[in-house]
Amino acid sequence: MVLNYIWIAFFLIAFVFGAFQLCMGDTTIFQKIVDSTFDTSKSAFEISLGLTGVLALWLGIMKIGERAGVVNALARVLSPVFTKLFPDIPKNHPAMGSIFMNIASNMLGLDNAATPTGLKAMQQMQELNTRKDTATNPMIMFLVLNTSGLTIIPTTILAFRASYGAASPTDVFIPILLATTIATLAGIIITSAWQRINIFQPVLLATMTGLVAFVGLVVWSFGQMDKDTLGTVTSIASNLILLGIIIIFILTGLFRKVNVYDAFIEGAKEGFTTAVRIIPYLVAILVAVGVFRASGAMDMLIDGIAWTVKQCGINTDFVGALPTALMKPLSGSGARGLMLETMKTYGPDSFVGRLSCIFQGSTDTTFYILAVYFGSVSIKYTRHAVACGLLADLVGVIAAVFIAYIFF
DSSP states (O other), rough: OHHHHHHHHHHHHHHHHHHHHHHHOOHHHHHHHHHHHHHHHHHHHHHHHHHHHHHHHHHHHHHHHHTTTHHHHHHHHHHHHHHHHHHSSSSTTTTHHHHHHHHHHTTTTTHHHHHHHHHHHHHHHHOOSSTTTOOHHHHHHEEEEEEEEOOOOOOOHHHHHHHTSSSGGGGGGGHHHHHHHHHHHHHHHHHHHHHHHHHTTTTHHHHHHHHHHHEEEEEEHHHHHHHHHHHHHHHHHHHHHHHHHHHHHHHHHTTTOOOHHHHHHHHHHHHHHHHHHTHHHHHHHHHHHHHHHTTHHHHHEEEEHHHHHHHHHHOOOOGGGGGHHHHHHTTTHHHHHHHHHHHHHHHHHHHHHHHHHHHHSSOOOHHHHHHHHHHHTOBOOOTTTHHHHHHHHHHHHHHHHHHEEEHH
């Protein structure tokens, strides 16, 4: 229901701002908005089409893992923790293994593996859902973990900084890691409070403490490396882990006498149907975001925030990077474009340039994830998913600003 009103608001606000721009003399504004609807609907289809091959590959691999018992083994190992965080999922259910695979892929920046495993987890949770059109508590917790965007290795951002000539492309690595960890912990706490999950349970509290300790260890370890070594290590580690998962699944299937090829084909077929199923949801959300941006509403919102901050006597250095932060929940490609535009305008080593990179890495595309994941299982009523996801994003943005001031 919340997503319904937000979707309507995007179009109404775009129309109002377009009318205002017309009154100010911009006679092409409505043409720009209409053009945006065609461009973004085409982009939505292309994104879905681009996902088809990746979904077929990884859902095929996941099917091998299921047949071989790897996913169930992961579920049993993670059961003590995940049964506390996802109390409505039965102990040792295969969804636990898929959830872990998704979270691990996101942490390592393996986007190609994260989306298919996430969609698989949603399908498995949907099997437990008694109200097929309404999001369950585990689905919402899972979505918030995705939208808070915990990433240990922000490979893409570091590569863009290097391509734009940053003196030290990796200088945002630790700030991004800190901001995304804070956003993830905030997402868990907010959603747990909403769902009345006791986060002070010993196992859950120990896991969250362990996460913070692990992030601290990564920060310390990577802090000892120079930029060239760090780039090499992250690239090798990411690709080695990705290939390692495939090999382990295949070898385990071979050991368990599973017909690996047939299992892969069966899973790959699911990838195609899933890609087709999410097209309407992607078109809906991306077109709404496109008209909102084309109308000039985003620019006016930024200008309004800048004026308000200035009137309050607060330092306004961070305002130049806010377009990236505001666009990130709406569109990953849009936020990436704004990040690159910010680095080009202000310089990759400027405060604003660095902050835009931290914004890009500290949270994920909330509305895109909601559209894809919920759309894949035909969920219409998202309940508190949007509120929890956006609150986690807000915490991540605020944390990013403070961390940027501390570091830079």
